[in-house]
Amino acid sequence: MQPVTQVSGTAYPWGQKNVDTDVIIPAHWLKTVTRDGLGKGAFETVRAKPGNIFDDPRYSGAPILIAGDNFGCGSSREHAAWALADMGITAVIAPSFSDIFSGNAFKNGIVTVVLPQAQIDRLLEVAQDQPVTVDLETMTVTTPFQDRFAFDLDAFRRQCLMEGLDEIGLTLARDTAISKYEAGVSEHRPWMSGERADASTLVESAGRT
Incomplete structure (x- = not known):
């Protein structure tokens, strides 16, 4: 797992609430025996609609996803985290997450940032044409407009993310x-x-x- 101290760049300003794991990666993609290539199936039903945000060239390769409340609800498939990682997403910002998804994301080097809805709304506005930065050193989300939003993260998870330690890495340590x-x-x-x-x-x- 690669160390994550800061994630900065374009962000998908989606804001959708109650996004379940079947939306993140549909069930028919779960037959694969490898994590590689799952990004192609990520948000398949959303991408089927013309003009969707995930195929918008303005956000191509964005490392950050800004979502709505209860992100990652539904079944506990770890493939959801694998698909996001394969898309290049390293941080998801939302008002709340499913506990199981949050745990799976952590194990796969994805930072889950919880912020109040008002701050999410501000980031959705800024991310339309400006970058966003998630910093684990300072535990803040910032924008070029001097927005600075503090967030909390479990100390153990923060250490593992910053040092790039997954379960195997912890054992080897x-x-x-x-x-x-x-x-x-x-x-x-x-x-x-x-x-x-x-x-x-x-x-x-x-x-x-």
């Missing part, structure tokens, strides 16, 4: 402690690691319990 523990198991409880133990080792181990 504890490699020394894990290796030390496993070495101790092999020494004192060799039968747990598939090694044969002699009688003296078994007696010694029994005395410690």
Whole structure:
């Protein structure tokens, strides 16, 4: 997972409320065994309509999506986060998110920013023709017009996002402690690691319990 400290650039000024995961990525796209290419299916039903925002060249490749309340509701498919990431979206700003979607987004390096509706409305206006910046260092969303909106983010999630640590990365970061523990198991409880133990080792181990 790539570290995320700041996301800056064009933003899709969508603002749609109650966008469920089936809208983000329709069910027939879930047959894939890879994350690559899911961006093509993202918001398929929305893109089927002429003049939709996701095919508007003004917002092509935007790394930020500004949405409405209850974004990511519905089924718990992680493909929704995969599709957004494959589109190039690294931050979603909305008044609220489904808990499951928010967790899936975090695991895939996507920042979910919660702001009041009034601030969302302002960003929707600015994003029509100006960039938006999400900064995890200062925990703010800013615009060229000196708008500065503070947001909260779980400290653990913030650290993981900024350091680019997913679940595998977190495990590898504890490699020394894990290796030390496993070495101790092999020494004192060799039968747990598939090694044969002699009688003296078994007696010694029994005395410690």
